[in-house]
Amino acid sequence: MTASAGPLQQRAEVLSRKQIGAYHILTLVAPGVAERCRPGHFAALAVGGPESGMLLRRAFSIYRVRESGTYGGTLDVVFDVHGPGTAWLATRGPHDIVDVVAPLGRPFALPADQVPCVLVGGGYGSAPLFTLADRLRERGCTVHMVLGASTEQRLFGALEARRSAHSSVVTTEDGSVGVRGRVTDVLSEVVGRSGAAVVYACGPMAMLAAVAGVAEAHGAWSQCAVEEAMACGIGVCMTCVLPVVGDDGRTRMVRSCVEGPVFRGDRVRWSDVGTVPADALGAARGGP
Amino acid sequence: MPSPRDVDLRVDLAGILLPNPVMTASGCAAAGRELDAFFDVADLGAVVTKSIMLDPRAGRPTPRMAETPSGMLNSIGLQGPGIDSFLGQELPWLARRRARAVVSIAGSTLGEYAELARRVGSSPGVSAVEVNISCPNVANRGMVFACDPYQAAKVIAVVRRDVPRGVPVFAKLSPDVTDLVGVAEAVVAAGASGLSMINTTLGLAIDPGTLRPVLGGVTGGLSGPAIRPLALRCVWQVHQAMPDVPIIGIGGIKTGFDALAFLVAGASTVQVGTVIFHDPGAPMRIVAELRDELSRRAFTSAAQVVGLAHTPATDSLAATDLEGLRTP
Numbered sequence A: 001m002t003a004s005a006g007p008l009q010q011r012a013e014v015l016s017r018k019q020i021g022a023y024h025i026l027t028l029v030a031p032g033v034a035e036r037c038r039p040g041h042f043a044a045l046a047v048g049g050p051e052s053g054m055l056l057r058r059a060f061s062i063y064r065v066r067e068s069g070t071y072g073g074t075l076d077v078v079f080d081v082h083g084p085g086t087a088w089l090a091t092r093g094p095h096d097i098v099d100v101v102a103p104l105g106r107p108f109a110l111p112a113d114q115v116p117c118v119l120v121g122g123g124y125g126s127a128p129l130f131t132l133a134d135r136l137r138e139r140g141c142t143v144h145m146v147l148g149a150s151t152e153q154r155l156f157g158a159l160e161a162r163r164s165a166h167s168s169v170v171t172t173e174d175g176s177v178g179v180r181g182r183v184t185d186v187l188s189e190v191v192g193r194s195g196a197a198v199v200y201a202c203g204p205m206a207m208l209a210a211v212a213g214v215a216e217a218h219g220a221w222s223q224c225a226v227e228e229a230m231a232c233g234i235g236v237c238m239t240c241v242l243p244v245v246g247d248d249g250r251t252r253m254v255r256s257c258v259e260g261p262v263f264r265g266d267r268v269r270w271s272d273v274g275t276v277p278a279d280a281l282g283a284a285r286g287g288p
Numbered sequence B: 001m002p003s004p005r006d007v008d009l010r011v012d013l014a015g016i017l018l019p020n021p022v023m024t025a026s027g028c029a030a031a032g033r034e035l036d037a038f039f040d041v042a043d044l045g046a047v048v049t050k051s052i053m054l055d056p057r058a059g060r061p062t063p064r065m066a067e068t069p070s071g072m073l074n075s076i077g078l079q080g081p082g083i084d085s086f087l088g089q090e091l092p093w094l095a096r097r098r099a100r101a102v103v104s105i106a107g108s109t110l111g112e113y114a115e116l117a118r119r120v121g122s123s124p125g126v127s128a129v130e131v132n133i134s135c136p137n138v139a140n141r142g143m144v145f146a147c148d149p150y151q152a153a154k155v156i157a158v159v160r161r162d163v164p165r166g167v168p169v170f171a172k173l174s175p176d177v178t179d180l181v182g183v184a185e186a187v188v189a190a191g192a193s194g195l196s197m198i199n200t201t202l203g204l205a206i207d208p209g210t211l212r213p214v215l216g217g218v219t220g221g222l223s224g225p226a227i228r229p230l231a232l233r234c235v236w237q238v239h240q241a242m243p244d245v246p247i248i249g250i251g252g253i254k255t256g257f258d259a260l261a262f263l264v265a266g267a268s269t270v271q272v273g274t275v276i277f278h279d280p281g282a283p284m285r286i287v288a289e290l291r292d293e294l295s296r297r298a299f300t301s302a303a304q305v306v307g308l309a310h311t312p313a314t315d316s317l318a319a320t321d322l323e324g325l326r327t328p
């Protein structure tokens, strides 16, 4: 990555904040950022204002960008109020300032050929999939979407999925809309029926692990965007690591903020996330 | 009042000349490369690299961090690529960018520290060595070197022996001791050119859901503005006891005024750590703010304020125009 394609830090003005179901969509004016964004990139937002005691930035997938317009480039994120940081963001309105660093991370890898693709989103995890769907369709790929959540309130973008994709399936755990159950209950059928070559996924870790398994069972590639706690988001602190197998077959503790958040699903050691596997590079010595 | 442009920020740190007193703190800037997107790392006083060990190291299990009021806990466990990879890839990059590199080393035995000192000491492009002694000593039931003046001094002695004379060696002190001045005196007697203080202080966070420790490593190092008063006190006490020993002040520095506070408490330079996570541009912002803070108090150089707080207020170089200056 060249310096000019790297992240920018900006004091971005809030253009709007809208509520959709359980989520908020925050639109920030961030000229220069939009042009650099690819599907799967994320943004890190400072929370609490200049005197905030909340030191760490909050990471959010980039939902969509507009390269120019009346306000210059804009950037949208979708978020759920989880704790004090996101609660603060949920009180931002037009003209407020939010300090943003973006784009960060490695985006989704796009297939070279015109192949069928399945995009799987859990909860707000669907946010980065719509720009991805646009890119894939531009390349002549067929796009199928599977979106799931616990309830209809927590489902994001079901309508947009119908517009963005050639086919879409929705699941909710309470059955309030779509198929009752989880995305993984329907995924195998969708992947089989579509003959997908690539499965893209963003959502909770357990969902990603399951998606990677389904893709592998069908001989498809998977590209999974993970969500690990991050202190810096820019690659300097080593907080956000997970065990990933490299080209050489070695497992390394890899930074999800710069080498991810998108990983090949078959390379992540899903059942070992949260641990340092004994065969990981540098694990033998234990110690502090 | 001198204009900010006329303020001379150059400092002499134990014989090395730096363009300004602001450095990055070890473990908070990797080896400088990632920060290059936000500012030119060659403009910094120096880049202090992540503590490097002899062999590659996977570190501790996740979660490795917990946010705390005005700070954070970390338990990274010194994850790193090992000295070969560091000297082969990261150090040459800093040299190509003409950034001043202060290389931080960490070991678990005296032998490892000595070997690291030999490897780093014989490499070109090293402005100084910082010795992270907040590591468990395998030969002493895992007791942290920094917590025992005798063991701390032994580490510094073996490192000093193998680092060329012209390259200063800084001992990085832990605040988790009862007699900080005692440790400081011991490492200086063993050959430390100066002191970096402070490293993180040990803390713990409990998860409200599981009612168990949040961190995979159970305890973690507390850093950020939360520890700034503790760090300032440490710098003050050690400068008081040993006014001629160069000190690098570290702990929660967020603004130019924070940097100034460390200088007047007795530090010759400062390091910015955790605040980089909040604001990746912070180090160079702090350089500019420090310039302003000095200028509005009618100081013409950074060097002239070092230790100023230890002189009675009436004798101090009084600011000519105190308007608008309030206790922050």
Ligand SMILES: Cc1cc2nc3c(=O)[nH]c(=O)nc-3n(C[C@H](O)[C@H](O)[C@H](O)COP(=O)(O)OP(=O)(O)OC[C@H]3O[C@@H](n4cnc5c(N)ncnc54)[C@H](O)[C@@H]3O)c2cc1C
Binding pocket: A042, A056, A057, A058, A059, A060, A061, A062, A077, A078, A079, A080, A081, A082, A083, A084, A085, A086, A087, A124, A125, A127, A226, A227, A228, A229, A230, A261, B067
């Ligand atoms: C790459 C990435 C993309 C993400 N995309 C989205 C998104 O599009 N929409 C959305 O609503 N959320 C997203 N998240 C999760 C979001 O970052 C957290 O919900 C948010 O940080 C919570 O902050 P808080 O202050 O409200 O909660 P608190 O729990 O009080 O946060 C305390 C600390 O823990 C960290 N933290 C807490 N939960 C998470 C989590 N799930 N993941 C990572 N760090 C966490 C926070 O960053 C903070 O440092 C993403 C996370 C990552 C890493």
Ligand SMILES: Cc1cc2nc3c(=O)[nH]c(=O)nc-3n(C[C@H](O)[C@H](O)[C@H](O)COP(=O)(O)O)c2cc1C
Binding pocket: A237, B025, B026, B027, B028, B050, B051, B074, B076, B078, B104, B132, B172, B198, B199, B200, B221, B222, B223, B224, B225, B227, B250, B251, B252, B253, B271, B272, B273, B274, B275
């Ligand atoms: C994530 C993280 C990693 C760190 N790693 C190291 C390290 O490898 N070596 C070291 O000497 N100090 C390390 N430190 C300590 C810092 O260099 C610094 O001494 C401490 O954080 C206090 O400064 P701050 O409040 O500005 O962060 C680390 C701190 C953090 C937050």
Ligand code: FES
Binding pocket: A229, A230, A231, A232, A233, A234, A235, A236, A237, A238, A239, A240, A241, A255, A256, A257, A258
């Ligand atoms: S969050 Fe700091 S390295 Fe990834």
